[in-house]
Amino acid sequence: MDPSAGVIEDGAVAVGGGRVTAVGTAIDLAGLTPSRTVDCRGAVVLPGLVDTHTHLYQGLARSLGEGRPLWSWLTDFMWPYAAALTREDARLAALLGAVEAARAGTTSLLDHHYAPADPETVLAVAEAVEDVGLRGVVARGMAGTPSAVARENGLAGGLFAHPTSAEIELTRDCMTARPPDSRVAVWPGPHNVTYADQALLRASAELARDAGTGWHTHCSSTPRDPETYRRAYGTTPVAWLHEQGLLGPGATLAHGIHLTDAEVRMVGETGSAVAHCPVSNQYGADGVLRLRELRAAGAVVGLGTDGAAYNHRQDLFECMKQAVLVQRLHRLDPEAAHSHEALALATREGARLLGIDAGVLAPGRLADLTVVGLDAPHLTPHHDVRATLVYAARGSDVRMTIVGGEVVVEDGRCTRVDEDAICAEALDRARAVVRRAGIV
Ligand SMILES: [Zn+2]
Incomplete structure (x- = not known):
């Protein structure tokens, strides 16, 4: 993903001390005497995928x-489910999702976690992601003091556990326990710009700035978000963030779909980031990202799967393909997006969004790598390997996932945890929690 390098045929990658030490052809690297050599013939080695x-x-x-508009999906389905989760349920769900992601070649992820959001659970979730071997961020979800918008729209339920100042202090505690240099760090993660308390958003951005981290929130994912915001505040969510000085490289907005032209410019000029979730956007019929405009304006755009109940997979291969197809269909233009661009979003650009020194195979970068076997009928032939990865490959084609030089998936199985035990316990807990929540 280094634009100057492109695809190296018969390539080799050397790793030491958790970082890439050399990249070249197998002949270039033949003089090295590594402690372990992995035979990747018939496979492609790419920078690890970032969710x-x-x-x-x-x-x-x-x-x-299935089949609900977003706010009904939240209030009638997701929040009753979220309220029924115990700490151990959340930990098992995190283990299950991290295993699924690792097996699909994801090396880093941002988990916007808000159920339950007590510090012990937040830290248990971060530990679960780390136990599987992944890198990333747990953005601690916060609702804060109920805003008028939340109250008027029936959104001020049990998730509004603490007033804004208390939520910020709890998040600060979690960030102290998992500071920015942690393998899995904690960031502030207010739920949504539209219905969160404005003071919570300001305090979240300030907390992130002081700690040198990013912060994360849902923003303008449906047409209703900016409409509601405009009625309540006389402006739109991103315009307000900009006016308050809250945009910038640390601001990572999930979705960011329904933006005005001026808002697109604000996101771009400030170097803010958008986490684009093309599968979830289609699942909820939420809208189509202004991908070309945002990137042209200077925004950092990464790819995300979105929640396991709003996408149903933690597979960035599917997201890469859909990121291209949805743009083409929406614009009725086969040139609207390109497979090479989707691969950049899932690797290099995602790493920029998370502030991780990965996403490119180059000496000195973190050794977060994904190895995809190309020796299957649906991957034969592969004239353009990048197009093959985006259109033909799927998560199950990943042979090996490496994080910081450590093999966390080998021959398609997680090396650090007992996948079968996690699946069995997750299944038992899933049956119990959906019964308790009354959603089946
Ligand atoms: Zn989300």
């Missing part, structure tokens, strides 16, 4: 909640 927006806690509700 910039998910909610792993949703994993125990996979396959439920």
Whole structure:
């Protein structure tokens, strides 16, 4: 994904001390005497995939909640489910989702976690992601003091557990326990610009700035978000963030679909980031990202799966393909997006969004790598390997996932955790939690 390098045929990658130490052809690197050599013949080695927006806690509700508009999906399905989750349920859901992601070649993810959001659970979720071997961020979800918008729209339920100042302090505690240099760090993660308390958004951005982290929130994912915001505040969500000085490289907005032209410019000029979730956008019929305009304006755009109950997979291969197809269909233009661009979003650009020194195979970068076997009928031939990865490959084609030089998936199985035990326990807990929540 280094634009100057492109695809190296008969390539080799050397790794040491958690970082890439050399990249070249096998002949270039033949003089090295590594402690272990992995035979990747018939495979492609690419920078690890970065999932910039998910909610792993949703994993125990996979396959439920179909066919509702977003706010009904939240209030009538997702929040009753979220309220029924115990700490151990959330930990198992995180393990399950992280295993699924790792097996699909994801090396880093951002988990926007808000159920339950007590510090012990937030830290248990971060530990679960790390136990599987992944890198990333848990953005601690916060609703804060109920805003008028939340109250008027029936959104001020049990998730509004603490007033804004208390939520910020709890998040600060979690960030102290998992500071920015942690393998899995904690960031502030206010739920949504439209219905969150404005003071919570300001405090979240300030907390992130002081700690040197990013912060994460849902923003303008449906047409209703900016409409509601305009009625309540006389402006639109991104315009307000900009006016308050809250945009910038640390601002990572999930979705960011329904933006005005001026808002697109604001996101771009400030170097803010958007986590684009093309599968979830289609699942909820939420809208189509202004991908070309945002990138042309200077925005950082990464790809996300979104929650396991709003996508149903943690597979960025599917997201790469859909990121291209949805743009083409929406614009009725086969040149509207390109497979090479989708691969950049899922790797290099996602790493930029998370502030991780990965996403490119180059000496000195973190050794987060994905190895995809190309020796299957649906991957034969592969004249253009990048197009093959985006259109033909799927998560199950991943042979090996490497994070910081450590093999966390080998021959398609996680090396650090007992996948079968996690699946069995997740299934038991899933049945119990959906019964408790009354959503089946
Ligand atoms: Zn989301």
